[in-house]
Structure formats: C-alpha cells, structure tokens
Amino acid sequence: MLGKKVPDFSIPATGDATFRLSDHLGHPVVLYFYPKDNTPGCTTEGADFRDLHKQFAKLGAVVAGVSRDSIKSHEGFRQKMEFPFPLLSDADEKLCALFDVIKMKNMYGKKVRGIERSTFLVGADGKLIREWRKVKVDGHAAEVLAAVKEL
Numbered sequence: 001m002l003g004k005k006v007p008d009f010s011i012p013a014t015g016d017a018t019f020r021l022s023d024h025l026g027h028p029v030v031l032y033f034y035p036k037d038n039t040p041g042c043t044t045e046g047a048d049f050r051d052l053h054k055q056f057a058k059l060g061a062v063v064a065g066v067s068r069d070s071i072k073s074h075e076g077f078r079q080k081m082e083f084p085f086p087l088l089s090d091a092d093e094k095l096c097a098l099f100d101v102i103k104m105k106n107m108y109g110k111k112v113r114g115i116e117r118s119t120f121l122v123g124a125d126g127k128l129i130r131e132w133r134k135v136k137v138d139g140h141a142a143e144v145l146a147a148v149k150e151l
Contacts, residue, residue, distance in 0.1 A: 001099075005126050011066075011095055013086040014074045019064060021126065028061040028129075028148055029122040033101045035115045037069045037077035037087075041137050045117070046081055048141035053084045060124075061148045064088050066095055067115060101133075119144055123151065 006021060013019040021029065032049065034042040049056075049063055056063050063085040069077070074087035088095070096102045096115060103116040117135040121144065122128055130147050132140065 001128050002131065003127060003129075006120075006122050006128050007098065008126075009095060009098065012071050012089045013064070014071060014078050014088075015086060017086065019086055019088050021122065024062045025126055026124050028059070028124055028151055030056065030061055030063045030119065030144055030148065031066055031088075031095075031099070031122065032063070032117075032119040032135075032144075033066045033096065033099065033115050034117055036067060037073045038080075041117070042067070043081065045135075045137045045140065046077075046083055048137070049085065049144075050081065050083050052141050052145050055145055056148060059148050059151075066090055068093060068096070099131075121147055 008022045010020045066088045071089045101118045105114045119132040121130040
C-alpha cells in the first residue's frame, strides 16, 4: 500500500464527531493503531504523541489514535490523559482491516486476535508515505515527528 492513495474512510471519533480522511487532504495524517485504552504501553504511547502534539500541529499534521474500544471508553481515556487529538473507534475493524493490523498475538501463553501496534503516515496528497509495524513505544512518537519534518 506504500505510495498508493489510501481509500477514503469515515469512522466514529471522540468529541461526538466523525473522522473522514478526505477532510484532511492537504495535511499529513498520522494514524497510530494501539491495542487497548488505559493499558500501560498504550497510555505511554498516547502521552508521547500528546507531548509532541504542538510540534505536529505546527507542521500542519493531524494525529489520531485508533483502537477497537468504544467511543465511551475512548472519551474517558482521552479526558484522563488530556489528549489534544481524537481517538477513533474501530469496533467493526474496517480500518484495522484496511491497514492490516489485526494479528494473532500471544497473551500469557494464549493465542488472541488483537491490534499489532502500528503507525501510518498519510501524505497531504492522501498517499501512504510511511508505515511502522510492531512498534516499540519508546521513542516512537519522536521518530514519527522526524518523518513528518522530512515532508
């Protein structure tokens, strides 16, 4: 999918909104997929994007977090963590399927289906520029910011 136009999508977002990719044409869009609200790695990752958000915004970039959690769960998580960006609820996994982030994972010795922590950078023209898969949280948001600065 790298270098190809990302199909437009519309998905429920926090703030009683709908997030449409086409609404952000002309701006780079960072979509970070994470497994679950209020878990240690996801909290840290979200906080890192939050702490760098002003720098992303100065570059005209839009940041959004995506998981399968409900909007109600997202609203609580977003409020608690003071995220200045929307969290998108992909309960039906359509966006997860589009970006192929649902994988079989090992949780305490059991195989479970879940979101593999991944981030995608969509260019201002709507084409996929970069993807990060099997993300390690430490330093990741800064790495994504560096990629946006190179645009």
